[in-house]
Amino acid sequence: MKNMHCPKCHSTEVIRLPGGIQSPSTLSGAKTPSSFKTINTTQYCCANCGYSEVWVDNPEDLKALLKKFGF
Ligand SMILES: [Zn+2]
DSSP states (O other): OTTSOOTTTOOSOEEEEOOOEEOHHHHHOOOOOTTSOOEEEEEEEETTTOOEEEEESOHHHHHHHHHHHOO
16 A cells, blocks of 8 residues: 555555554554653555555564564
């Protein structure tokens, strides 16, 4: 989806929605301490079929999430 190409309907009309800040609890469904930092994400939405994806912007945030919620 990052290549602006929908994996579902193969449309190239993909919308890149402004990042916004999301709590990791939104991703995992787990309750997190309020001290845990928020993460920046970017959402991609297909303008043709409505399929959407959310990407974590910062690789460091992914490491933090893995540490916190990984197996
Ligand atoms: Zn699509």
